[in-house]
Amino acid sequence: MQVLQVQLEVGADPAEVGRARRWVRSRLAGSGIEADEPLAETLILIVSELVTNAVVHTGCPAVLRMLLPGLPAGASVGTVRVEVADASDRPPAPRHADGDETNGRGLELVDGLADRWGWRPEGTGKAIWCEIDRCGAGAAGAGAYPGRTRPEAFPGTYPGMAYEAV
Structure with a gap:
């Protein structure tokens, strides 16, 4: 199976979150994930939450x-x-x-929408990751926060992989 890895550098400005959502939509268009399928909207919501956390908290x-x-x-x-x-x-x-708090739901949303999520150290910082399995039955929400596993480092090479950096 061919895999496409894409990446976008995001500035420290909260306005970058909207740009990240638009970028994800444009990358999904050629990936076989249709804009009107639930997976597309789920991915856009997850990206929005993770990018917001990165920009706002760091x-x-x-x-x-x-x-x-x-x-x-x-x-x-x-x-x-x-x-x-x-x-x-x-x-x-x-x-x-x-109830009325305006912050604090991002990782809870990721936990509920992704099949798996976690984090790992990367350089002097960290990377927060999540995975969504595209299958008929879908098992979103892999459980509570404690006990999450840290996978091996983000895969750098795959046979037949295309790469794009923006």
């Missing part, structure tokens, strides 16, 4: 990466991986926001 630029399986339109299998790397070495701090 005040530094970040890098958004997506790993897309090269599938024909309508295919029902494959895993999409999203990562946001930032310059902060502080681990993510999931929390539960109370």
